[in-house]
Amino acid sequence: MWYRSAQGLFGYMAVPLSESLYVWMLAIPVVSYILLGQWLGFAVTVVFFALAVGSSVIKLGDSHVAWEAASLNLAVCFISVAGLAHVYEVVRANTERQLRASALRDSLTGTFNRTGLNVRFDYYEEAAADVPAALGLILLDLDHFKRVNDTHGHHAGDRVLRRVARCIDTHIESGDTAGRLGGEEFVVLLPDRDLDQTRRVAERIRYAIASSHGRDKSRPIEITATLGVAVRHRGESLDTLLARADARLYCGKLNNRDQVVSAVPPDADPKHV
Numbered sequence: 427m428w429y430r431s432a433q434g435l436f437g438y439m440a441v442p443l444s445e446s447l448y449v450w451m452l453a454i455p456v457v458s459y460i461l462l463g464q465w466l467g468f469a470v471t472v473v474f475f476a477l478a479v480g481s482s483v484i485k486l487g488d489s490h491v492a493w494e495a496a497s498l499n500l501a502v503c504f505i506s507v508a509g510l511a512h513v514y515e516v517v518r519a520n521t522e523r524q525l526r527a528s529a530l531r532d533s534l535t536g537t538f539n540r541t542g543l544n545v546r547f548d549y550y551e552e553a554a555a556d557v558p559a560a561l562g563l564i565l566l567d568l569d570h571f572k573r574v575n576d577t578h579g580h581h582a583g584d585r586v587l588r589r590v591a592r593c594i595d596t597h598i599e600s601g602d603t604a605g606r607l608g609g610e611e612f613v614v615l616l617p618d619r620d621l622d623q624t625r626r627v628a629e630r631i632r633y634a635i636a637s638s639h640g641r642d643k644s645r646p647i648e649i650t651a652t653l654g655v656a657v658r659h660r661g662e663s664l665d666t667l668l669a670r671a672d673a674r675l676y677c678g679k680l681n682n683r684d685q686v687v688s689a690v691p692p693d694a695d696p697k698h699v
């Protein structure tokens with residue numbers, strides 16, 4: 427019995443690469459890897475092959491073993507297993523990369539979500555560790571967005587959110603970051619931009635949104651946005667920076683909306699600043 431399986435395994439008979447031999451040689455490492463994991467599976471495979479080789483040599487004697495055929499079989503099976511492992515690893519790495527990327531993205535607009543914004547903010551922090559650089563932030567909130575949903579429906583509202591994301595995207599550069607905090611609130615991070623430069627980008631985005639035209643059937647959907655602008659002080663967290671931009675945005679909401687606010691007026695209500 428053992429003699430026959432060793433014979434099948436190492437191919438020293440007339441047909442060196444029979445199907446059953448090939449399946450055997452593939453099945454042992456693959457099943458071992460699946461059941462026992464990478465290292466233990468590898469160890470078991472090596473031990474199994476070593477025992478099989480030793481046993482067949484002892485039982486049959488050196489002269490009966492077709493070493494060329496056995497080596498060829500081993501090499502082909504080894505390459506197959508290595509190829510399978512490589513394909514598996516490439517697929518696994520791709521899936522992991524896609525999952526990681528989607529965990530940082532807002533599924534509706536494709537911009538970064540809150541977690542993604544934090545990751546990007548930390549990235550800018552690290553990049554500026556040696557040479558402190560300005561970081562501009564725009565907090566954007568759509569005006570009367572509830573009316574869009576109430577009048578045109580939630581799907582139309584979703585389309586407006588995607589349209590706004592596109593407007594933002596066309597007015598920022600490749601190293602900048604656009605994200606959706608949730609609802610109808612967006613954030614833009616602009617590395618190496620001071621307050622004046624950030625305000626100018628915000629103004630362009632505001633204008634693009636106000637002049638973009640969406641449609642629900644034949645009815646136009648018009649929308650405007652109010653934007654608060656702030657620049658990071660050294661060592662400041664994203665939340666603190668957001669809070670300052672939010673106070674400015676709130677002033678804009680109180681003052682007829684559809685505008686960019688980069689400083690809180692001195693007479694503003696201190697409760698909201």
Ligand SMILES: Nc1nc2c(ncn2[C@@H]2O[C@H](COP(=O)(O)OP(=O)(O)OP(=O)(O)O)[C@@H](O)[C@H]2O)c(=O)[nH]1
Binds near residue numbers: 581
């Ligand atoms: N279509 C859609 N609507 C959303 C989404 N998330 C939040 N909303 C809606 O956004 C609306 C936000 O309304 P409000 O917070 O009252 O703000 P607003 O109407 O924009 O008013 P102001 O901000 O004061 O100008 C609510 O009706 C939410 O249901 C979303 O992902 N898709």
